[in-house]
Amino acid sequence: MQASTRRSVAxxxxxxxxxxxxxxxxxxxxxxxxxxxxxxxxxxxxGPDSMAMLLLACADLPDVEVATVNHGLRPEAVGExxxxxxxxxxxxxxxxxxxxxxxxxNLQEQARKARYAALGRWAQQQGLEGILTAHHADDQAETLxxxxxxxxxxxxxxGIRASGLVEGCAVPVLRPxxxxxxxxxxxxxxxxxxxxxxxxxxxxPSFDRVRMRxxxxxxxxxxxxxxxxxxxxxxEVRAMVEAMALEDWHRNRQAxxxxxxxxxxxxxCVERKPVWIEVVRCVAKDLGRALSRSxxxxxVDALRDGRKINIAGIMAEVxxxxxxxxxxxxxxxxxxx
Numbered sequence: 001m002q003a004s005t006r007r008s009v010a011x012x013x014x015x016x017x018x019x020x021x022x023x024x025x026x027x028x029x030x031x032x033x034x035x036x037x038x039x040x041x042x043x044x045x046x047g048p049d050s051m052a053m054l055l056l057a058c059a060d061l062p063d064v065e066v067a068t069v070n071h072g073l074r075p076e077a078v079g080e081x082x083x084x085x086x087x088x089x090x091x092x093x094x095x096x097x098x099x100x101x102x103x104x105x106n107l108q109e110q111a112r113k114a115r116y117a118a119l120g121r122w123a124q125q126q127g128l129e130g131i132l133t134a135h136h137a138d139d140q141a142e143t144l145x146x147x148x149x150x151x152x153x154x155x156x157x158x159g160i161r162a163s164g165l166v167e168g169c170a171v172p173v174l175r176p177x178x179x180x181x182x183x184x185x186x187x188x189x190x191x192x193x194x195x196x197x198x199x200x201x202x203x204x205p206s207f208d209r210v211r212m213r214x215x216x217x218x219x220x221x222x223x224x225x226x227x228x229x230x231x232x233x234x235x236e237v238r239a240m241v242e243a244m245a246l247e248d249w250h251r252n253r254q255a256x257x258x259x260x261x262x263x264x265x266x267x268x269c270v271e272r273k274p275v276w277i278e279v280v281r282c283v284a285k286d287l288g289r290a291l292s293r294s295x296x297x298x299x300v301d302a303l304r305d306g307r308k309i310n311i312a313g314i315m316a317e318v319x320x321x322x323x324x325x326x327x328x329x330x331x332x333x334x335x336x337x
Contacts, residue, residue: 015091016059018192023184027056030176034163038129040174042066043119044088044095046080046197049134051087052185053177055192057132058091066095067122067131071102071111080197087194098122108207113168120170130172135160138182141227142212149212154274155293158238159231178228245278259287259329261319264303276300280316283328289313 042057044050044066057064068084070077081097088095100114119131140159147156163174177185189196205211216222254261260283264276277296284291291299291312299316302309303326308317310331319325 015055015192015194019055019059019188023180023188024056024059026179027176028060030162030179031060031174034174034176035130039063039065039127040130040132041119041123041126041128042132043115043134044068044084045134045199046084047134047199047202048186048189048196049136049177049182051194051196052180052188053132053134054087054091054093055188055194058093064093065126065128066093067098067119068095069098069100069115069118071100071114073102073107073111074200076197076200080199083195083197096122096126116166116169116173120166120168123171128171130163130174131169132174132176134177134185135175136177136180136182136185137224137228138213138216140178140231141216141222141224142209144227144231145216146208146212153277153293153297154234154238154241157231158235159228161235162232179225181224241274242278245275246282248275249279249282253283253286254325256327256329259327261325261327263323263325265324273297273300273304284312284314287314287328287330289330 040057040061042050042054042064044054045068054066066084066088068081070081085095085097098118100111100118102110102114122128123131144157144159147159150156160175160178162176162178163172166173201207202210205214249262252263254263262279262283264272264279277293277300280296280299281291281293284296289312291314295312299309299311299314303316303318306318308315310316313331314328315331316326316328319327
């Protein structure tokens with residue numbers, strides 16, 4: 001065994017002794033629920049949450065790799081990535097630094113899209129079956145409160161999903177820390193004597209999440225674990241509605257010369273807007289279009305009112321017959337010149 005490897009093994013053993021066995025057990029149970037085999041990658045930013053995830057993964061998973069992403073938005077990012085690389089080297093965990101460039105627009109949203117797309121490509125190249133991120137119970141409570149404040153629908157109120165595909169990311173994203181609190185993760189890292197980075201944007205009140213975090217910190221009556229349970233229940237309902245919509249669409253769709261027809265009242269004579277919204281998103285997918293839930297809701301409202309609508313490259317109207325089917329077809333390409 002080489003000297004560097006011996007040092008890494010010795011350091012990992014020392015860290016293992018500092019970890020609370022109960023936290024390791026909870027992490028193991030979360031991984032078992034979310035993952036059925038294959039190598040995993042970790043998205044580690046250098047903050048206390050992702051560093052705690054790294055330590056728990058090293059104590060539980062035999063073969064992991066790490067990626068740390070530099071968005072180039074802050075001069076400190078280079079040092080934060082270097083910190084992750086250094087800690088991974090001490091733990092004998094392979095680590096890759098991924099540099100991404102951002103398009104114009106909402107920087108936070110663009111950073112999120114670029115990060116997941118880059119992580120997905122990295123995971124595919126490394127033969128990984130999933131990517132772990134360090135979202136935790138406090139993140140979940142903040143997300144749910146923010147979405148309630150924005151009037152989100154069912155999918156938004158389901159909060160941060162424990163596992164699933166993220167748009168633009170080629171492999172599943174798993175979140176094993178949703179049952180952990182922010183404080184216990186920070187305490188874990190500090191107890192292990194592992195350095196971590198502090199992102200100044202986490203204290204910037206210009207961000208909605210920072211303002212919500214501060215507001216929730218003052219709400220000593222709030223039960224964060226209960227909020228997490230509510231999010232999981234809402235996610236179960238979301239999954240049920242999506243399954244009902246897919247079944248309804250497959251049962252009641254009909255191909256036309258230019259698109260599809262759908263009989264909204266074939267399965268029931270009652271209003272079912274949440275299901276219809278998901279049905280319309282299924283229609284869009286079959287037409288080769290991508291439709292947000294807000295646009296799908298607008299489309300459903302127009303059809304319920306008997307109005308013709310053109311949105312996101314889809315033309316829709318109510319058939320002038322006793323059946324009252326909804327007719328969908330792709331918008332024809334615009335002429336140029």
